[in-house]
Amino acid sequence: MSNLVADIVARAHAGDYDALVEAVPYAKWLGLHYAESEGQLIGTMAYADHLIGNPLLPAIHGGTLGALLESTAIFEILWRHKSALPPKTINVTIEYLRSARPVDTFAAATITKAGRRVVAVRAEAWQDDRNRPVALASARFLVMAKER
Amino acid sequence: MSDSSKKTGDDTPSDETRARLERMHRQFADSVPHNNALGIELLELRDGEADMRMPWAPHLVGNPDTGVLHGGVITALLDACCGAAVFQSLREPKPIATLDLRIDYMKPARPRAEVHAHAKVTKVTRNVAFVRAAAHHGDPEDPVATATASFMLGTSSGPPPEHK
Numbered sequence: 001m002s003n004l005v006a007d008i009v010a011r012a013h014a015g016d017y018d019a020l021v022e023a024v025p026y027a028k029w030l031g032l033h034y035a036e037s038e039g040q041l042i043g044t045m046a047y048a049d050h051l052i053g054n055p056l057l058p059a060i061h062g063g064t065l066g067a068l069l070e071s072t073a074i075f076e077i078l079w080r081h082k083s084a085l086p087p088k089t090i091n092v093t094i095e096y097l098r099s100a101r102p103v104d105t106f107a108a109a110t111i112t113k114a115g116r117r118v119v120a121v122r123a124e125a126w127q128d129d130r131n132r133p134v135a136l137a138s139a140r141f142l143v144m145a146k147e148r
Numbered sequence: 149m150s151d152s153s154k155k156t157g158d159d160t161p162s163d164e165t166r167a168r169l170e171r172m173h174r175q176f177a178d179s180v181p182h183n184n185a186l187g188i189e190l191l192e193l194r195d196g197e198a199d200m201r202m203p204w205a206p207h208l209v210g211n212p213d214t215g216v217l218h219g220g221v222i223t224a225l226l227d228a229c230c231g232a233a234v235f236q237s238l239r240e241p242k243p244i245a246t247l248d249l250r251i252d253y254m255k256p257a258r259p260r261a262e263v264h265a266h267a268k269v270t271k272v273t274r275n276v277a278f279v280r281a282a283a284h285h286g287d288p289e290d291p292v293a294t295a296t297a298s299f300m301l302g303t304s305s306g307p308p309p310e311h312k
Contacts, residue, residue, distance in 0.1 A: 026218035050185035061182035067220020093250040
């Protein structure tokens, strides 16, 4: 059914994450970039003025942090799981811990349970200190090992 | 929704105060750069409820095959709508911060269709406000996604005391 998506998922499995970001307009617009580092997939959301949610602080919009965390969780599943189709988000809970300052934000995700149909993932986002995360997410995704 | 026939006691603000607060709330909602970047428009804002609309746009797409909006865009819309409803429900303006936000995705957004969001504050306490919201294509009873969120009230308005 979806040739374009199948193609970019295959390229992501081969380690070409930028192909995936390029193909997903919103990920590209958010300024996301993915790279492997010490056996982990790290996402970066490059700072841009349109990410601001509170101009007084200033602070990055919580919604963009949610999007970064959700994208990172999806990329982690694609990377580890080699699923033929992109996972579908069932739900996501985002905990906001600190206001995110107008600088680059990073994220990484861990699969906590990989079931046949449902995968549970935790993700964290941080700025200059990984030990002081700005937001955490816990999410569940519907995955299908084979084409339906 | 209907006329506020049941006033909530003696401390109901005057019409003039109401109008002034509404102007301020609108200014606040309209001044969020990311909301503007998403094309989010505030439709209604009263009695602890907020309605917003977000037009479909090519740069917000998550699935290039179908043109369906990215889940993160729905998250941002629901967060913005919840925040506006909470801010509006305050008796006096103070900074607010999202503590947590849970989103359930019921079905994919319809391709190339604008999305509406409705948020309703369920409870405001001294320090925390609770709110529920739904994203939909015109019928709130048939949502694309629903959200439950809590907000901290009266956060510090300056930068955090120490960053490092």
